[in-house]
Amino acid sequence: MNKRHITSLISQQFGRFASKEFSPKIQGIVNNTYVGLMGLDMSDFYDRSTYKSLNALFTRKLREDRKFSKRKAEFISPCDSYISESGDLNDEDALQIKGMRYDCHTLLGDNFSDEEKSIVDNGKFINFYLSPKDYHRYHIPTDLQVLKAVHIPGKFYPVNISSLKMRVNLFIENERVVLLCESTNGKKFYMVLVAALNVGVMQVSFEPNIKTNSSHLEPTLYEYEDLHLKKGDDFGCFEMGSTIVIIAEENMLELENINYSDVKYGQTIAKYV
Structure with missing residues (x-):
């Protein structure tokens, strides 16, 4: 591979938009739209309004870690x-x-x-x-x-x-x-x-x-x-x-x-x- 594929360039452009921090009002619209369109279940996470960019919402962390089996096997x-x-x-x-x-x-x-x-x-x-x-x-x-x-x-x-x-x-x-x-x-x-x-x-x-x-x-x-x-x-x-x-x-x-x-x-x- 000796040059970036068009899909890389498209993804980079979208990444710039997703990383942009808009005003609280505009960001609220962006976050609410994404949560609604995609059907995100936010019950394990912080309120959608706390994320300052779309990318921050994508990469959100759990409020509390999930419980899982500690058994080595x-x-x-x-x-x-x-x-x-x-x-x-x-x-x-x-x-x-x-x-x-x-x-x-x-x-x-x-x-x-x-x-x-x-x-x-x-x-x-x-x-x-x-x-x-x-x-x-x-x-x-x-x-x-x-x-x-x-x-x-x-x-x-x-x-x-x-x-x-x-x-x-x-x-x-x-x-x-x-x-x-x-x-x-x-x-x-x-x-x-x-x-x-x-x-x-x-x-x-x-x-x-x-x-x-x-x-x-x-x-x-x-x-x-x-x-x-x-x-x-x-x-x-x-x-x-x-x-x-x-x-x-x-x-x-x-x-x-x-x-x-x-x-x-x-x-x-x-x-x-």
């Missing part, structure tokens, strides 16, 4: 989302949506070795779709160590269900941040943050050098020797809705019955095998 949802697909990998292939497969090795990019990518062959995958109405922050699903992070610049196609049905390899074309993690039971898994149209920014709190939807056009690898995070830790947010893909190695997770359902951050979605 339980794996929680990292976000509020819709599970568009989940299940078993066919070798290295996962479902983007029913009937459309993509290659996980390609999704993970070229900064991981073949050996690192092959650990997930015949493992499990979960696709979390965050719509514009959802809580946009993401959390750590289990106690873990982050081994590597890779920022892969790309496009910013919409990732809603209708777009997933129309565009093959959508996750692979879009900009993403890939985290290689090791859980406390010694198993490895990947968390892939996939950008989408409008704003296109993905914040990663432990790595401020990652600047998504920027002029940086080449993949960048970050490696860590002692980066440990706890279940439930808030480690960033999408500025607008997007997707998280979790890909776990074989014999790591036993998934709950979550396919085609809404899940909440903190909900147990799998258990260690």
Whole structure:
């Protein structure tokens, strides 16, 4: 990729609008309109009038953290989302949506070795779709160590269900941040943050050098020797809705019955095998 795609430019323009702080009266109209049109449930958050920009409303934090299982063997949802697909990998292939497969090795990019990518062959995958109405922050699903992070610049196609049905390899074309993690039971898994149209920014709190939807056009690898995070830790947010893909190695997770359902951050979605 040697120049920014038109979807990047559109997202940057929308991001400027979303970050602008209007007068309290105008901002109130903007916030009320967004909450009403998208059907946001604000019961877990501060009043809509307290957010000084549309982007502040997108990236809102919970008033109080959710309660979740402290059991080491339980794996929680990292976000509020819709599970568009989940299940078993066919070798290295996962479902983007029913009937459309993509290659996980390609999704993970070229900064991981073949050996690192092959650990997930015949493992499990979960696709979390965050719509514009959802809580946009993401959390750590289990106690873990982050081994590597890779920022892969790309496009910013919409990732809603209708777009997933129309565009093959959508996750692979879009900009993403890939985290290689090791859980406390010694198993490895990947968390892939996939950008989408409008704003296109993905914040990663432990790595401020990652600047998504920027002029940086080449993949960048970050490696860590002692980066440990706890279940439930808030480690960033999408500025607008997007997707998280979790890909776990074989014999790591036993998934709950979550396919085609809404899940909440903190909900147990799998258990260690």
